[in-house]
Amino acid sequence: MPGLTHPALAPIESVGRATLALVRAIGQGGYLAAGAVRALRSTDIWAPHILTQMYQIGVASLPIALFVSMFTGIVLALQASYTLTGGVPEYFVGTLVGKTMILELGPVLTGLALAGRVGASIAAELGTMRVTEQIDALETLAYDPLAYLVVPRVAAGLLMFPVVIALAITIGVVAGWVTSISLLDMGSPQFVKGLKMFFDGFDVTFAMIKSVSFGLVVTGVGSFFGFHTVGGAEGVGRATTRAVVVSTMLILVLDAFWAAALL
Amino acid sequence: MLDVHKAFGNKEILKGFSLTVEDGETLSVIGYSGSGKSVMLKHIIGLMQSDRGSVHVDGKDVAALNRSGLTELRRNVGYVFQFAALFDSMTIGENVAMGLRRIPDMDEEEIEARVRECLSLVDLHDVHERYPSEMSGGMVKRAGLARAIATGPKYLLYDEPTTGLDPVTVKVIDRLNIRMKEELGVTGIVITHDMDSAYRISDRIAMLYEGKMRAVGTVEEIRNSEDPLVRAFIEGRPELMEGMS
Amino acid sequence: MTRRRELLVGFVVLASAVVSVVGTLWLQGRGIGRTETEVHVLVNDVGQLAQGNAVKFRGVSIGRVGPIEVEPAGDAVRIHLHLMGEFLPAPDAVVLLAPESLFGDWQAEIVIRSRFPNMAFYDVPPNRRIQNGVRVLGGFTLPDLSRLTAVADEVAQNLAVLTDRFDKAFSDETAASLAQAIDNMEELTATLRTVVEEESSQISGTAEQIRIATEEIASTLAAARSSIDRLDAVLASGRVDSILDNAVAITADFRGVSGDVTSAIDRLESTLTSADSTMASLSRIAARVEAGEGSIGKLLVDSTLGLRAEDLLEQMSSLLDDIRANPRKYVRLSIF
Ligand SMILES: Nc1ncnc2c1ncn2[C@@H]1O[C@H](COP(=O)(O)OP(=O)(O)OP(=O)(O)O)[C@@H](O)[C@H]1O
Numbered sequence: 083m084p085g086l087t088h089p090a091l092a093p094i095e096s097v098g099r100a101t102l103a104l105v106r107a108i109g110q111g112g113y114l115a116a117g118a119v120r121a122l123r124s125t126d127i128w129a130p131h132i133l134t135q136m137y138q139i140g141v142a143s144l145p146i147a148l149f150v151s152m153f154t155g156i157v158l159a160l161q162a163s164y165t166l167t168g169g170v171p172e173y174f175v176g177t178l179v180g181k182t183m184i185l186e187l188g189p190v191l192t193g194l195a196l197a198g199r200v201g202a203s204i205a206a207e208l209g210t211m212r213v214t215e216q217i218d219a220l221e222t223l224a225y226d227p228l229a230y231l232v233v234p235r236v237a238a239g240l241l242m243f244p245v246v247i248a249l250a251i252t253i254g255v256v257a258g259w260v261t262s263i264s265l266l267d268m269g270s271p272q273f274v275k276g277l278k279m280f281f282d283g284f285d286v287t288f289a290m291i292k293s294v295s296f297g298l299v300v301t302g303v304g305s306f307f308g309f310h311t312v313g314g315a316e317g318v319g320r321a322t323t324r325a326v327v328v329s330t331m332l333i334l335v336l337d338a339f340w341a342a343a344l345l
Numbered sequence: 346m347l348d349v350h351k352a353f354g355n356k357e358i359l360k361g362f363s364l365t366v367e368d369g370e371t372l373s374v375i376g377y378s379g380s381g382k383s384v385m386l387k388h389i390i391g392l393m394q395s396d397r398g399s400v401h402v403d404g405k406d407v408a409a410l411n412r413s414g415l416t417e418l419r420r421n422v423g424y425v426f427q428f429a430a431l432f433d434s435m436t437i438g439e440n441v442a443m444g445l446r447r448i449p450d451m452d453e454e455e456i457e458a459r460v461r462e463c464l465s466l467v468d469l470h471d472v473h474e475r476y477p478s479e480m481s482g483g484m485v486k487r488a489g490l491a492r493a494i495a496t497g498p499k500y501l502l503y504d505e506p507t508t509g510l511d512p513v514t515v516k517v518i519d520r521l522n523i524r525m526k527e528e529l530g531v532t533g534i535v536i537t538h539d540m541d542s543a544y545r546i547s548d549r550i551a552m553l554y555e556g557k558m559r560a561v562g563t564v565e566e567i568r569n570s571e572d573p574l575v576r577a578f579i580e581g582r583p584e585l586m587e588g589m590s
Numbered sequence: 591m592t593r594r595r596e597l598l599v600g601f602v603v604l605a606s607a608v609v610s611v612v613g614t615l616w617l618q619g620r621g622i623g624r625t626e627t628e629v630h631v632l633v634n635d636v637g638q639l640a641q642g643n644a645v646k647f648r649g650v651s652i653g654r655v656g657p658i659e660v661e662p663a664g665d666a667v668r669i670h671l672h673l674m675g676e677f678l679p680a681p682d683a684v685v686l687l688a689p690e691s692l693f694g695d696w697q698a699e700i701v702i703r704s705r706f707p708n709m710a711f712y713d714v715p716p717n718r719r720i721q722n723g724v725r726v727l728g729g730f731t732l733p734d735l736s737r738l739t740a741v742a743d744e745v746a747q748n749l750a751v752l753t754d755r756f757d758k759a760f761s762d763e764t765a766a767s768l769a770q771a772i773d774n775m776e777e778l779t780a781t782l783r784t785v786v787e788e789e790s791s792q793i794s795g796t797a798e799q800i801r802i803a804t805e806e807i808a809s810t811l812a813a814a815r816s817s818i819d820r821l822d823a824v825l826a827s828g829r830v831d832s833i834l835d836n837a838v839a840i841t842a843d844f845r846g847v848s849g850d851v852t853s854a855i856d857r858l859e860s861t862l863t864s865a866d867s868t869m870a871s872l873s874r875i876a877a878r879v880e881a882g883e884g885s886i887g888k889l890l891v892d893s894t895l896g897l898r899a900e901d902l903l904e905q906m907s908s909l910l911d912d913i914r915a916n917p918r919k920y921v922r923l924s925i926f
């Protein structure tokens with residue numbers, strides 16, 4: 083269509099291209115998801131790898147997750163006591179640390195940290211396998227690559243994110259507690275009182291629902307970009323970056339979604 | 346394969362390629378670098394789907410196969426990747442065993458024995474516990490071949506199995522190819538740039554040029570081909586091509 | 591290698607499960623394997639009490655409020671209290687539900703009935719005091735500020751009825767008691783205003799509106815008083831003929847008064863949580879008097895009205911004392 087190559091049309095063209103790319107990505111994502119669900123049947127392929135992935139995604143991520151949440155807990159306690167002056171009783175430090183850790187910062191910060199760690203490593207690993215034809219090789223050996231690579235990672239993410247996040251929340255609250263006692267001259271009973279006062283069992287359910295969805299997003303997005311890598315080392319780098327950026331954004335969007343839907 | 350077309354973006358690689366391979370024969374495919382030989386080979390086991398035309402294996406249309414059909418087909422086919430494509434997170438032994446683990450009722454001991462057997466067939470010894478990154482290019486390549494033959498497939502697709510190997514190893518591999526054909530009746534398609542090797546192992550030779558089948562025939566026919574393009578390729582004399590295209 | 595991983599994965603999963611379950615139970619205030627005593631409380635209305643609030647005994651937290659449910663007959667609310675360890679409430683133990691702090695959380699306190707003679711604790715019938723081995727105690731919910739305004743409402747309504755009756759009965763005694771009641775009311779309002787002013791430094795926004803509202807009640811009452819004064823003058827001069835005319839005028843005044851009180855109360859209502867607006871009935875009665883409906887006899891039948899009013903005033907002053915003593919109990923401010 084030579085008649086349509088006017089420079090003024092370029093912005094429209096690029097919008098069209100972006101739209102098509104998005105639609106294609108959604109389509110590919112859906113295809114990947116459907117394939118992964120279908121691949122669930124091939125238990126013999128994925129089951130042996132669940133444990134390794136649970137280790138990689140869960141256990142190996144613990145240090146970073148606990149590190150992040152520990153410092154978050156400390157900072158929360160310090161800032162809470164700084165903010166809550168005047169007529170507000172000091173046990174509110176406990177309330178603030180507990181509520182914020184459980185409802186928001188525990189799941190989200192851990193999710194973000196793991197998006198960087200787990201999402202990136204999945205995308206890089208699968209991306210490298212894609213560009214070096216290892217994924218093709220799996221196919222020729224009669225393995226469904228979705229069952230072999232994607233299912234164990236996503237399943238491990240679903241299982242281990244809540245585990246890691248629960249521990250992270252605990253460490254965060256304990257860190258806030260210890261900070262309150264040692265740095266803020268607050269009594270332990272006061273912190274505990276504030277912690278318990280507004281606690282609701284649903285908070286924990288809420289955090290766990292979030293965690294599971296973050297696990298799905300991080301491993302799913304990492305797998306998606308890894309699986310669709312094109313173009314050598316640079317392509318792997320691009321896939322990794324995108325996986326981290328997209329899963330970070332999706333975590334925040336999901337966070338807002340759950341807050342709107344469940345609170 | 347019938348009238349296969351394949352394009353990446355607007356770059357057409359295969360433009361109506363057709364080829365028939367008989368049971369039990371070994372056919373070599375030659376052609377210039379980048380002419381689409383590897384792409385053609387990937388169509389045969391459904392790693393790529395053609396834009397037009399069809400690929401039939403054992404009378405079944407590969408593109409129409411569902412996942413289990415495809416799995417069934419792939420159990421019968423061994424594929425040697427041009428760059429080996431070994432799983433770099435696994436040892437050589439585990440790599441070779443991968444295909445075997447998909448065979449029901451094969452216990453660890455049998456797998457172990459079979460792995461050793463295949464590795465020694467490609468002249469690799471004591472590499473069981475090594476990782477691909479700890480081996481030379483030629484060794485990796487042979488390990489890839491061992492992995493492809495391990496399950497005893499009916500069809501073997503070799504993408505340049507001997508490129509980059511020393512002359513002695515090339516002979517070893519060629520002999521292995523011939524043995525596979527003669528003793529086990531394996532049908533083979535070999536992509537190669539090494540004409541000597543092609544002459545040694547092939548029943549027929551086909552040349553891929555500009556997305557189409559340029560010439561196909563027995564070793565003798567190709568050796569004596571009048572086609573200047575074929576001559577230029579097999580004799581490695583680019584001047585013969587002048588004025589051709 | 592694999593075994594080590596299995597071990598680590600298993601350890602992490604178990605640790606997380608234990609931490610989550612134990613942590614949740616602990617934060618909810620439940621113990622594991624600890625003995626617990628269950629006690630039930632019957633009460634007319636639970637106020638803001640919610641599951642998980644503290645149960646106190648002599649100021650010590652001894653348990654948590656469990657499920658709260660309305661009795662099948664709908665005549666009371668049953669509150670389950672989960673008390674730590676063995677706890678045997680005294681025979682005349684009752685439960686007082688009240689705000690625990692400025693921040694909206696309530697508590698259930700186990701007390702001895704005789705310490706709070708003025709409070710109408712739920713009277714649990716003797717045959718229901720122990721059900722399935724669980725002690726059932728009577729409870730009383732301390733009114734908060736919104737309740738106070740409801741009481742004031744009721745006082746105002748009774749005043750109206752009283753005035754109405756007096757309007758037709760021409761009794762000096764009644765006039766005097768009414769004037770006295772209004773005096774008391776003014777005094778109470780003044781006290782209320784002082785209390786609120788004392789509190790206003792801490793809860794300035796809310797207090798400001800309460801203050802305005804109370805001021806309006808005060809001025810309304812002043813207006814009411816002037817109508818009573820006029821009534822006094824009428825009685826003193828003994829000109830009975832003009833009484834009916836005056837009654838009409840008074841009634842009109844009262845109509846205005848009641849309107850003012852209504853709006854004042856309304857404002858109080860909007861700043862506090864809820865109160866039944868009963869002022870509407872005051873103006874309705876005033877309208878009916880103006881229309882000449884009803885009879886003196888009918889109005890006089892309810893001779894307890896005066897007493898009731900005094901009762902209410904008494905209740906109010908005890909409440910105000912309490913407000914002065916524990917101002918934070920009555921002002922609620924919710925965070926989160
Ligand atoms: N996945 C792909 N996406 C885009 N282009 C591709 C893809 N795979 C192959 N090509 C292009 O197709 C052409 C043929 O590639 P192919 O690997 O089949 O060549 P070849 O004949 O095997 O060459 P060589 O002898 O060097 O191995 C090349 O130009 C390559 O750039």
Ligand SMILES: [Mg+2]
Binds near residue numbers: 382383427
């Ligand atoms: Mg090639």
